[in-house]
Amino acid sequence: MGDVAIEKTKSAFLLKIGQSLQSNWGMICNATEDDVVVFTSGYAFRLKILHEKGLTLTKWPMGSNQVKRVPSTDKILYMRSQHASMINGLQGRYPIYGPVVRLAKRWVAAHLLSTSLGEEAIELLVAYLFLKPLPFHAPSSRITGFLRFLRLLSEYDWAFSALVVDINGDLTLNDEKEVNGNFISSRKAYEENMQNVSPAMFLATAYDKVSDAWTRSSPTSSELRRLAAYAKSSANLLAKLNLEDQLDSYRWECLFRTPLSNYNAIVLLHRDRLPYPQHLLFPSEVNQGILCSSFCLSVKSLLQALIENLCLHIFGRDARGTWEAKQEIPSLSIAWRHERELRGTETKLMVNFDPLRCFVGDVELICPHCISRKSSPTSSKFGTIRLEVMHWLNVGAIGIKGTSRSKRGREEIAEEEDLFNVLKSVGEVGKGFVRSIYLPKAPKPK
Structure with a gap:
């Protein structure tokens, strides 16, 4: 078949x-x-x-x-079903597991790293803390579990050690040998190029002995180093707050605030137009730097922009500018004869409509050669600008980074001009969604 x-x-x-x-x-x-x-x-x-x-x-x-x-669909569904079943069983054994996972996901998202470390990978990392707690006991509080999660990220030898998470004790000695062999094979390229190790974070389970499900392409080596650096800083601060019994809310908030000064430009989004604005812990604000541009549209213009953006993702435009379906799909809709009921449902619930992902996708379409989620910059018509898009559903900001190598004279001036051109395109695409664009570092005078 x-x-x-x-x-x-x-x-x-x-x-x-x-x-x-x-x-x-x-x-x-x-x-x-x-x-x-x-x-x-x-x-x-x-x-x-x-x-x-x-x-x-x-x-x-x-x-x-x-x-x-x-088939990819069957493989993904199988992985997810196996993962969900194991995590559900683990939650029954350790009731505090869920709160620790939620804290860990909050922390990763707050530092704009959710595109690097997926939710399933975070769940497995926290599960390891409960399954292999030695020399301690399994975490009995959210703070203890969260602190151990941060230390695991920052102290584990990801380059030369695989992390094996055996939730139900299903792995045999032969399975462990197979996992070890797969890990060694993945690290053969490390001797040749230390920057191109894949996967950089090797997470093995009973259903995935090659770390192919959740960490195959991300985090990359550079993203993992950033995760480890942020985790080390947060772990030290959390341990200090615990020892000193600090109750100051601002000090605790620092754990979930990321330094935006590391980016060449910050794109701030309207909070009330995010998919889940109530989940945003702190509004993303820039207290220093230069306001590059500010965008403000009427409600009518905003609705028109959102509707057109949604239609662009469902339909395409031909050379004459008329709408046509991107691909021929047979009419499989069943409920259209209950048009009145369906309209009432659609006004209350929109399935899989994520304006943030649509916006990032549109930016990628405009300048596909200058956007990269990896460590190396990409040469393009925009010079060597790298748009390192770090975002999450509930984060109201997008960070844009440039290359880190030093430049002088005309090259530096040209790169700044290229950055302004890219930001102008980003602002035009995000009308009604982008609130403002900031440059944390003032450009040097020509």
Whole structure:
């Protein structure tokens, strides 16, 4: 059974599921080729189908060998289901595990590093603290667990040691040998180039012995060093606050504030236009530097910009400027005949609409050669400017970094001009979403 046949069979099942939920239970559903979105009780649930046999039976001939090729959707769903099941069991054993994970995620997000270290990776790192607490006992409070998380990030030898998280004790001696062999293979390139180690953070589990699920491409070596440096500083401050029994809220807030002076430019976003503004701990403000530009639109203009931005991601424009579908997709929507009910639901809930990710995607489309989430700068028509986009759903700022190598004379002036051109494009794309753009460091006079 080929990949196409399996996916078509899944689509047929999804259509039947949507029709059944709608006819038997009166639920509002929207079925597509990939999933079914069910609206009920003010929530939206996305249903996907995992074909587990496809994980073992899908093999394709490559030369003289049979090479297993697992469909990416099945592989991702399988990894997530295994991970969720294990984490749920661990939470039952250690009730304080959840609060520690939430603190760790808050800290990573506050330092604009959520694109580098995913949520699942953070959950595994915290799980390791409970499974391997020696020479201590398992954490019994949120602060203790959070402090150990910071010290694990800053003190663990990520370059020469794999972190094995065996939640259910499923790994045998042969499995551990396999993990060790995979880790050694991944570090062979370290002797040749210390900057291009992949994965830089090797997290092995029973369902992922090659660290392919959550840390395959990120964090990179430079991002991991930044994580370790921030974690060391935060751990020292947290330990000091604990010892001195500090109750000053400002001192505690410093743990979740990142230094914005490290960036060449800061793009501040309107807080009330983030997906989850109530989750933002502290408004992102710049108290020093130069205001490059400020943007203010009326509500009407904002709505027009948001609607056009959403349509651009659903439809494309041809050379005549008219709207047309990006790809031909058969009409799989079930609930359109309940138009009045669906309209009422859509006004209360928008599924997967993330203006921040759309904005970052639009910036990448405008200058694809000058945006990089890795450590090395990229040469382009903008010179050697690097837009290092560090963002999270609930962070109201985007940091932009330039190259770190020293420049003199005309090269430095040209780079500053290129940075202003990039920032101008960013401001134009983000009308209605971008609040202001700051330069923490004043440009040198020409």
